Amino acid sequence: MNINPFDLSVSDFVAQSAKWCAEFNIQEDYPYDLKVEIADRALFDSGIDKYEQIAAEAEDWIEHERTRLGEALPMFATHADYIVRTAQWRDEFKIPKYLPYTEQVRVADEVLRTIDRSRYAGMISAAEEWSKKESANLDAEPPFDGWQEQIRRQLLQIQKGKYLMIYVPYGSSSYTIEQGTLTSVDWNNGTVLLHNTVYNRDTTVAIDNIQSIDESRSGSGALGSVQTADLRLVGNDWYRGNTKL
Structure with missing residues (x-):
């Protein structure tokens, strides 16, 4: 967990x-x-x-x-962490830097299983030395980045075609809302592509600029109907709509 x-x-x-x-x-x-x-x-x-x-x-x-x-957080016990946290290896293994951190580690772990033994042995030696230094550095940059990490995890779970309202900060205390169906997420460049169903045009939003994502609408405007059934308790059992969990 x-x-x-x-x-x-x-x-x-x-x-x-x-x-x-x-x-x-x-x-x-x-x-x-x-x-x-x-x-x-x-x-x-x-x-x-x-x-x-x-x-x-x-x-x-x-x-x-x-x-x-x-x-x-400064303790990096796995070799996959080393890959994710080292630009040279991340680039070589083509790990998208805008994926959630835990997902990057999962990808790195899969890549590790594909490299030859001599290359693996050399990397492990460097990884162990790196881990000792990072573990001793209490000011090491944590692998999580707070709110942005949460947004990335949310995006990872959203299916293409779902209608979204994305809130982006504008000025010191205001927000703009980009709306549309999710076309794609570019994890390499850190962008989300929406198709605006009202104006029939595409809009690109930078992941790091997103403050929050509302997945509950099915059409444009704040009064759109909810897309997913509510959770409800029936006796001792939880249901989503008519489906028992």
Whole structure:
């Protein structure tokens, strides 16, 4: 389970708390992302008083987890991390730099299985030396980049053709909204291509400029109908629409 310490939320706290999972009927064997999603919905439905109670409990836990996970970030235990964090190897193995970090590591790990033994041995020696230096450098740049990492993970899960409303900062406190169906994501150049269904034209948005992505609309404008069925609790079971999870 890879968790970004910069993105921890009250829902993460609920998903990792046996007490609150039992309270909200979240099964232990559910995938972690689903547990967080259900927790997020349950918190929304619980009311402000209940939410504030849980949020107060979560505050210390979140701070502790951020510290614990953050302290581990400079430790690069795998050779795949070395590839991802070294421009020479990243370029040689053609790993798209705008992919989420964990996905880059997965790609690097697959590439490692394809190189010959002599080349692998030479790289491992360099990787071990590099890892020692990085582990000793507490100011090393973390592999996660906070909000942008979350946006990249979200984009990785969105299917082509889905209608999106992408919020991009404009000035000090305003936003512009780029709308349209997702045509493609260029992970090498860090851009998203949308097709605007109102004006029948394409729009390119830089991934690093995206503040948030609203996937819930099916057409232009903020009043478009939702695309996915809501989560709902029936007895002790969670459903999405009429589908039991």
